[in-house]
Amino acid sequence: MKCSIPKGTRDFLPAEMARRNYIFDTIRQVFRSFAFEPIETPSLENLSTLMGKYGEEGDKLLFKVLNSGDFMEGVDFGQDYRKVAAQICERGLRYDLTVPFARFVVQHRDQITFPFRRYQLQPVWRADRPQKGRYREFYQCDADMIGSTSLLNELELVQMIDAVFDKLGISVTLKINNRKVLAGIAELIGAPDKLTDITTAIDKLDKISLDDVRAELRDRGLSETQITALDPVFALSGPAEEKLAQLAQLFANNAVGTRGVEELKELFGYIALVQPRCTVELDLTLARGLNYYTGAIFEVKAQGVSIGSICGGGRYDNLTGIFGMPDVSGVGISFGADRIYDVLTELDKFPPDLGQPAQVLFINFGAESMPYCIRCAAQLRSAGVSALIYPEAAKMKKQMEYANRCHVPYVVFVGENEIASQTLTVKDMATGTQTTVTPDQLLQEILHA
């Protein structure tokens, strides 16, 4: 039979896992250093938890799971497929980690101390068509703080982004904007209900021309005067402080916009204090599709690699409100581990010495030497050194080739002489040099290498 895996999913070989774990370990280390605690949530959520949280597109991209048993009972299959789906699928695979986290907070509020900081490294699923940097199953690495409106949280997220990509050796640009500013702009031109249309159109400004954005706004139902009214926004220029000063004037009579500008001023003030290594920009064209963001929004792009954003996030003021716990603000970021993997691969920035199954391989010369080998291997392992006895008394060449291919740095030979003298003949596979030492000496050499 022919075997395969579903479209957009992947197997990971040991060498890939070593690299993936390097990314996960780096991110986890940074999260912990900022006092975040881990949680996990189930792959499956009730669809009622997920539907309607990600916009119209998001609902389409949700993987829905068919009910168990006779899912056809009492269902009218003559109606619209979406209505049928709603009746025969009660659960779906999670689309991101933020919405399940909001559900988690509401459900476990009695066991959580606020402000609560959690991190979560788990796969999410989207029924998207796969392409470069886009998978149907991929890992997100989220850190969120909930129960605090302080912009110090935003600052810490910026510092974490800076720390992670600095450790990974990726040069990145962090783009920051604020949804309140975008909302202010929408109000300013008299189209507050068109906020989503305006933001998604403006979001494309780095891909398509200003005229094309205007055309798209026209298609989305904005009048010519409204589109013209956006011109001062497109005309903004200069460093963050200048843009914000210009915006503040535009928003003289607009409360939401003014609040957004104030938040950005405060955040950029903090950022100036910490001097991040990455490039930080105020990008008023940054919108982000997820419609639950209400304040700061973040997006990170790798410099010199044409792949989508590798990290994104923002503040959401009322995500828990949907689940019956209003007035709890949260802010968080999500690192896209798979895209970071692709970036590191393209830039050839992975450390070269990742993934080495065994540090020591004992060559198998037959049953007589096994008791001694077993004892020595056990001693190495209990000291934290990974050791392996070749399971068959195969030809030397085969065993050596195995060691070579698995990148085992030390190969041990045990024959009559070694057993008699309670020593090991050790070959350093990189240099080819061979020495006879006691098991203790080998241990010390490896531990201090």
Added chain:
RNA sequence: GUGGGCGUAGUUCAGCUGGUUAGAGCGCCAGAUUGUGGAUCUGGAGGUCGUGGGUUCGAGCCCCACCUCCCACCCCA
């Protein structure tokens, strides 16, 4: 969901305007080399040419459908 490209050995690919028995590099297995890997040499195994249908005396090659992977759009990590 829309549009484009690809699919031949484990893998990367070649295969002429349609014409005998579909090739190469790498990898794999064995040997040269019975306590020493990477290098070299020799030999060997391995393919329903993505799947199904059609055109033809004859299809890896042409036509249709489906599938996969890749790329772009939409959207996003």
